[in-house]
Amino acid sequence: MKTRNWALVIVLAVMFTVAGMGDSEAASYKYMTILTGGTGGVYYPLGGGIADVLTKKGISNVSAESTGGSVENCNLVGRGRAEMGFAMAGVCYDAYKGEGKFKERGELPIMAMMSVYPAPMHILVLDKSDIHQLSDLKGAKVSLGAFGSGTENMAKNILETQGITYDDIKTAFLSFSETAMGLRDGVVEAGFMAVAIPASAVLDLGSTRKVRFIPLTDGEIKKTLDAYPYYSEVTIKGSAYNGIGGITGDTVGVGVQNVLVCRRELPEDLVYNMVKTIFESQKKLLDVHQVASQITIENAVKVPIDLHPGAARYFREMGAL
CATH class of the missing domain: 3.40.190.10 (Periplasmic binding protein-like II)
Structure with missing residues (x-):
C-alpha cells in the first residue's frame, strides 16, 4: 500500500x-x-x-x-x-x-x-605595492590573463575605457596560477583575473603573501558599463577570502555574469x-x-x-x- x-x-x-x-x-x-x-x-x-x-x-x-x-x-x-x-x-x-x-x-x-x-574582475597586487588605482598601472608590468582569454579581453576593455592602452604598460599574458606565481616572485606587479569568488589563485598567493585588490571608482565603473553593457557592477566581499592574504574589506569593481x-x-x-x-x-x-x-x-x-x-x-x- x-x-x-x-x-x-x-x-x-x-x-x-x-x-x-x-x-x-x-x-x-x-x-x-x-x-x-x-x-x-x-x-x-x-x-x-x-x-x-x-x-x-x-x-x-x-x-x-x-x-x-x-x-x-x-x-x-x-x-x-x-x-x-x-x-x-x-x-x-x-x-x-x-x-x-x-x-x-x-x-x-x-x-x-x-x-x-558573477565573475568579478580581480585586479590583484601585493599589499606592499605602490599601485593603488588604475592610473598607477602605467609603466608597470601587468599580467592581463592568458592571451585571447576572456580575462585578457575584459582587462583590455576596462583599461581602454580609462584611456590606458597596452602601450602604457608592460604586458604579460599569464594564466591565473602563473599570475599568482609572477606576483609572488616579483615578475609582474599587478594581475587581472576574471574569475568566480573565491579565486583559488588568490587563495594560493594569499597563503604566503599579503595581497589586496585595486578598486574602481564610480566614474571608472560608469565609463566601463557605458561602453560594455554586458558587464555589471560587482562587489568582491572580503569575507569570501576569510582574511587570507590579509584581505578583509570589500572591493567594488566590475564583473561579467x-x-x-x-x-x-x-x-x-x-x-x-x-x-x-x-x-x-x-x-x-x-x-x-x-x-x-x-x-x-x-x-x-x-x-x-x-x-x-x-x-x-x-x-x-x-x-x-
Missing part, C-alpha cells in the same frame, strides 16, 4: 509540474540537454547538478553535456541542438546581436533564463518551472559546488539579453522585476 501511495504522489507531482503545457509540448521536452564546459571548470559540475534537480523534480529527463564553453554553447542552443547552456555575458550578448564571433551567422534565437553567478541561456521557443511554463526549481534546490546545488551560494534573485535578473517570458514571470512573482 505504501508503495502504491508513493507512486501516486510521484505521478501527481509530475502532472502538476507540467501543468499549463499541452500534451504535445510536454512530450516534446521529455528529454533535454544543458550544455556546460570543460570538466575542470565550474560550468560542468554546476550544470550536472542542475540537470539532476530538474530530473528529480520530474520536469524532464535532463542530461549535462561537456563542451568547449560559451561560444559553442550559444551556437548549439541557437541552432536548436540543445535546450539550454551556460555562456559568459559578453558571448551571449554577441550571439543575441549577431556581433563579434557571431557576425557571419547573424543573430541567434536565444534568451536568458537567469544570470547564475555567467548566464544560463535557452532556446527562444521553449514553452513559458517549462522555463518558469525550471527557474523556480533551480532556486528551490539551491541547498542541493551547494553540495555540488560552492559557487551556488552566489545564486540570488537580485543577481539573476542582471542579464545582457532579453529574459525568456517564463523566467520573467518567475522573477516578477519574486519582486525582482
